[in-house]
Amino acid sequence: xxxxxxxxxxxxxxxxxxxxxxxxxxxxxxxxxxxxxxxxxxxxxxxxxxxxxxxxxxxxxxxxxxxxxxxxxxxxxxxxxxxxxxxxxxxxxxxxxxxxxxxxxxxxxxxxxxxxxxxxxxxxxxxxxxxxxxxxxxxxxxxxxxxxxxxxxxxxxxxxxxxxxxxxxxxxxxxxxxxxxxxxxxxxxxxxxxxxxxxxxxxxxxxxxxxxxxxxxxxxxxxxxxxxxxxxxxxxxxxxxxxxxxxxxxxxxxxxxxxxxxxxxxxxxxxxxxxxxxxxxxxxxxxxxxxxxxxxxxxxxxxxxxxxxxxxxxx
Numbered sequence: 001x002x003x004x005x006x007x008x009x010x011x012x013x014x015x016x017x018x019x020x021x022x023x024x025x026x027x028x029x030x031x032x033x034x035x036x037x038x039x040x041x042x043x044x045x046x047x048x049x050x051x052x053x054x055x056x057x058x059x060x061x062x063x064x065x066x067x068x069x070x071x072x073x074x075x076x077x078x079x080x081x082x083x084x085x086x087x088x089x090x091x092x093x094x095x096x097x098x099x100x101x102x103x104x105x106x107x108x109x110x111x112x113x114x115x116x117x118x119x120x121x122x123x124x125x126x127x128x129x130x131x132x133x134x135x136x137x138x139x140x141x142x143x144x145x146x147x148x149x150x151x152x153x154x155x156x157x158x159x160x161x162x163x164x165x166x167x168x169x170x171x172x173x174x175x176x177x178x179x180x181x182x183x184x185x186x187x188x189x190x191x192x193x194x195x196x197x198x199x200x201x202x203x204x205x206x207x208x209x210x211x212x213x214x215x216x217x218x219x220x221x222x223x224x225x226x227x228x229x230x231x232x233x234x235x236x237x238x239x240x241x242x243x244x245x246x247x248x249x250x251x252x253x254x255x256x257x258x259x260x261x262x263x264x265x266x267x268x269x270x271x272x273x274x275x276x277x278x279x280x281x282x283x284x285x286x287x288x289x290x291x292x293x294x295x296x297x298x299x300x301x302x303x304x305x306x307x308x309x310x311x312x313x314x315x
Contacts, residue, residue: 091139142156242282
């Protein structure tokens with residue numbers, strides 16, 4: 001486990017313990033049994049450890065989807081706020097915003113043998129800030145099955161929603177961070193590469209979540225779990241297609257020699273440049289060609305009474 005993950009987890013545990021100890025004198029089973037969460041509103045704060053799952057970086061072997069290619073070295077913090085309302089005791093509706101960063105680097109791959117050697121030699125890297133907004137629902141299946149409208153101490157839940165996020169892939173060059181999308185490194189929009197389309201930096205995604213909610217008292221609760229995002233883009237890391245012929249950068253950027261020079265310098269950073277040729281894969285084009293990112297989180301929520309007209313809540 002990386003130092004970033006260990007530090008984040010320790011902070012989570014200390015934070016949870018502090019909240020629990022500070023409110024323990026007010027806890028009683030009767031309070032929870034008598035409290036019906038229906039029609040309540042909540043305000044909440046979330047922190048988490050976030051990881052990128054895409055073409056760049058990853059673990060040994062052929063790049064795979066989801067957990068197979070997870071690498072703790074690239075975990076980055078996530079912060080979020082949201083609003084929650086309970087139309088019924090067994091589900092809620094949540095809307096919120098998050099901020100995080102994503103990173104990926106082929107140089108972090110263990111260079112042993114097989115397909116990971118190809119990715120290591122490719123030597124690409126990126127970073128991107130992420131702003132996202134979403135609306136979703138959390139369903140508490142045990143409450144729905146048991147028809148119990150009181151607030152149980154521990155309640156597992158599943159979440160599903162829809163969201164939109166904004167990203168901006170960058171790479172470091174001579175000590176400076178350079179925006180990659182304006183450079184069209186895979187010939188996006190070039191007439192010579194009709195299958196390489198320009199992409200938008202704002203995309204939709206589907207958040208899928210699962211977790212446990214622990215009620216400290218009727219007003220305060222702590223949740224922990226995981227959020228996986230299914231996205232509709234393969235360009236979060238600006239890598240999706242094949243290498244292009246660098247001569248076209250001079251043609252496309254005929255009036256912009258600075259970007260032409262940057263594009264020629266950044267389209268390939270391979271440790272084996274003799275193998276880089278137009279049409280050779282620049283991305284891992286096996287399986288589902290979509291980037292994603294996943295968050296392990298801890299959140300704190302405060303519930304208002306039934307007469308409140310607004311609030312904030314979170315996963």
